[in-house]
Amino acid sequence: xxxxxxxxxxxxxxxxxxxxxxxxxxxxxxxxxxxxxxxxxxxxxxxxxxxxxxxxxxxxxxxxxxxxxxxxxxxxxxxxxxxxxxxxxxxxxxxxxxxxxxxxxxxxxxxxxxxxxxxxxxxxxxxxxxxxxxxxxxxxxxxxxxxxxxxxxxxxxxxxxxxxxxxxxxxxxxxxxxxxxx
Numbered sequence: 714x715x716x717x718x719x720x721x722x723x724x725x726x727x728x729x730x731x732x733x734x735x736x737x738x739x740x741x742x743x744x745x746x747x748x749x750x751x752x753x754x755x756x757x758x759x760x761x762x763x764x765x766x767x768x769x770x771x772x773x774x775x776x777x778x779x780x781x782x783x784x785x786x787x788x789x790x791x792x793x794x795x796x797x798x799x800x801x802x803x804x805x806x807x808x809x810x811x812x813x814x815x816x817x818x819x820x821x822x823x824x825x826x827x828x829x830x831x832x833x834x835x836x837x838x839x840x841x842x843x844x845x846x847x848x849x850x851x852x853x854x855x856x857x858x859x860x861x862x863x864x865x866x867x868x869x870x871x872x873x874x875x876x877x878x879x880x881x882x883x884x885x886x887x888x889x890x891x892x893x894x895x
Contacts, residue, residue, distance in 0.1 A: 721790075736773060751797070764797050856886045
């Protein structure tokens with residue numbers, strides 16, 4: 714025996730009272746129609762299935778808002794389905810626009826070829842200047858600035874007192890500045 718609109722209205726009224734059996738019956742009676750509505754809008758089966766779950770959660774929470782006042786219960790359900798599917802479609806499109814092609818007016822990320830050439834030149838110069846330092850002092854500078862080691866770690870690694878390490882680094886950086894300025 715097919716489900717009538719009066720049956721669906723009755724199910725919605727019972728769902729408003731928390732009747733899980735009525736909810737299950739409503740799902741069985743209407744899910745194919747609501748899924749079809751979602752699928753027509755979204756054109757993706759998996760997303761339509763997700764939205765269908767959202768629809769039934771809304772029906773469960775808001776069944777008490779349905780008032781027959783001449784409106785078909787299927788119209789109410791299809792409106793929820795349609796609006797939910799459109800909301801999802803809008804979110805999908807907004808997400809796609811965020812990841813869309815970069816605007817031509819925005820500068821490219823990363824260095825320009827000129828900046829990259831300057832950086833390579835400076836890196837070469839820094840390496841030359843580091844090579845002019847005593848090996849243990851150059852190692853301490855590399856450890857502090859490239860490896861992120863603390864003064865205490867460096868002092869322990871080089872077996873010198875902490876204040877000696879601070880002096881090494883301060884003087885080494887002064888020498889590097891002078892070398893780079895030449």
